[in-house]
Amino acid sequence: MHMPLEDTIGLNLLAANQHQAEHNREQFDAWHLLCLNLMSSPGAGKTSLLERSLAQLANEFSMAVLEGDMTTQLDAERLEAVGIPVIPITTGRACHLDASMVRGGMKLLAARLDPAELDLLWVENVGNLVCPAEFEVGEHRKVALLSVTEGEDKPLKYPVMFREADCVLITKIDLLPYLSIDLDRLENHIRQVNPICTILRVSANTGAGFDAWHGWLHQQRNAQAPGFAPRAPHSLREPAVL
Amino acid sequence: MHEIDMTRALLASLQEWKLSHAPRDPQVNTVHLEVGAFTCVEPDQLVFTWDAAISNSWLQGARLAIDPVPLMGRCVRCQNPYEPKPNQGYRSPCCSHPMEEIISGRELRIRSVDYTFA
Numbered sequence: 001m002h003m004p005l006e007d008t009i010g011l012n013l014l015a016a017n018q019h020q021a022e023h024n025r026e027q028f029d030a031w032h033l034l035c036l037n038l039m040s041s042p043g044a045g046k047t048s049l050l051e052r053s054l055a056q057l058a059n060e061f062s063m064a065v066l067e068g069d070m071t072t073q074l075d076a077e078r079l080e081a082v083g084i085p086v087i088p089i090t091t092g093r094a095c096h097l098d099a100s101m102v103r104g105g106m107k108l109l110a111a112r113l114d115p116a117e118l119d120l121l122w123v124e125n126v127g128n129l130v131c132p133a134e135f136e137v138g139e140h141r142k143v144a145l146l147s148v149t150e151g152e153d154k155p156l157k158y159p160v161m162f163r164e165a166d167c168v169l170i171t172k173i174d175l176l177p178y179l180s181i182d183l184d185r186l187e188n189h190i191r192q193v194n195p196i197c198t199i200l201r202v203s204a205n206t207g208a209g210f211d212a213w214h215g216w217l218h219q220q221r222n223a224q225a226p227g228f229a230p231r232a233p234h235s236l237r238e239p240a241v242l
Numbered sequence: 243m244h245e246i247d248m249t250r251a252l253l254a255s256l257q258e259w260k261l262s263h264a265p266r267d268p269q270v271n272t273v274h275l276e277v278g279a280f281t282c283v284e285p286d287q288l289v290f291t292w293d294a295a296i297s298n299s300w301l302q303g304a305r306l307a308i309d310p311v312p313l314m315g316r317c318v319r320c321q322n323p324y325e326p327k328p329n330q331g332y333r334s335p336c337c338s339h340p341m342e343e344i345i346s347g348r349e350l351r352i353r354s355v356d357y358t359f360a
Contacts, residue, residue: 013275013350016254095244098251130282131244134350135251156328160282163341192331195340 017135020099024138025229027106031115034221034228035123037137039161040145041154042127045171047075048204049145050122054082056207057214061119061221066105068097068125075124085113096131097123099138119221129158141220142230146190147172148181155189162190166230167198167216174203245287248350249295252288255352256301268357270304279313280347313347 012018028035038046054063064085067076076086089105091097102123109115123139125132144165146154149172155162162168168190170183187199198216202209252275260268277285285308292306315326317334323345326332332341 011255011259011352013248013252013255013352015352016258017251019258094247096247098247128244131247134248134282156331159328159332160280163280189331192333192340195342 014134017099020103021136021138024099024102024106025140028121028138028140029226029228031118033115033118033121034141034224035121035137035139036217036220037123037125037132037139037142038145039125039129039132039142039165040127040147040171041129041150044127044145044147044150045204046124046127046145047078049169049171049202050079050124051082052204052207052210053214053217054079054084056210057120057217058083060214060218062117063120063122064109064113064115064118065122065124066097066102066109068101068105068123085109087112091126095126095128096135097125097137098135102137120217129154129161133158133161133164136230139230140224140228141166143167143169145169145171146186148175148179148183148186152181152186152189155186155193159193162197163193164230165194165197166220167200168194169213170199170201172203172205173201173208174205244282245284245291246295248283248288249291252292252352253295253299253301256355259352259355260300265359267359268355269359270301270355270357272305272307272356273301274353274355275306275308276311276349276351276353277308278311278347278349280344281350283350285310309353311346311349314345315341316343316345318342 040046050065057063065079066087066089067079068089068091076088079086087105087108089097089101091101123137142165144161146168148170170186190199200209200212200216202213277283289306289308296302296304313326314323316323317336317339319337319339322336324334326341333339
């Protein structure tokens, strides 16, 4: 007869993904590049933000993009037009990127260029305010976008995403004259779940707010040191006892 | 239905445990999870996708037991623990301070596995 056993594991549900994410981050550190994970709902303006930032920062940073959007060819073509290498990551029907998908993208990237020559690696996640918040890909910083047309209450309805973000970009502010949204109220809602993130208001259409946004990027790049990781408290980074 | 991806991630983590720490061929009866209220996981949907995902796998027949963990914060101003509520903007009732410190509710933890040997 076999005795029933109980193993106390205390292992995170996402431990396997987290281990891969840590490997990815170690590789990014070895390449001395800063990896940013861009997350938002579909249509909040991730690709438009990238188009403008890539064009404006091309003289300051050497950059590449891992493009995880499910409409990948369209977005990749838009970004390639700016002259920055774009590696499409096939997500199938997954609603987010996970660490092993990004690992695949890193291999393709390394086959195409020497990643050690990059300063910034952008990961454009799949448009979704829920899942990407829980799946780290090895990024150093999480950037969440929220467009002014999405409404003031989204940070309270999707709190985990805004809790985990290091920087929240309020996008499409050129549309404000046509809307009745109260931006202070929106920012206040973000602050209620994440009192310490950076919040910036931008428009990829007019370029408003991009000096501050690019200033934040420079700040992160300059602050980068070994062990640099998203600073938000996250159960995933508790020591996984095995 | 992102619980399907969560279930895949859970299976991958259990696979890691099996390969590295479990004795040979464990027959798993129950997997005990702690799922915090401040996560993107709906426990009922996780159980639903679990049952579908484990058929014809080494975990076939295993039960998923989920212990929900409430969201608890601590007011950084007066140190009082409180239960943050969405309709109160997650603020502390004592000082109306934003939700800064989270004590519990972010758990997505495999607490333990009950098993016998095949």
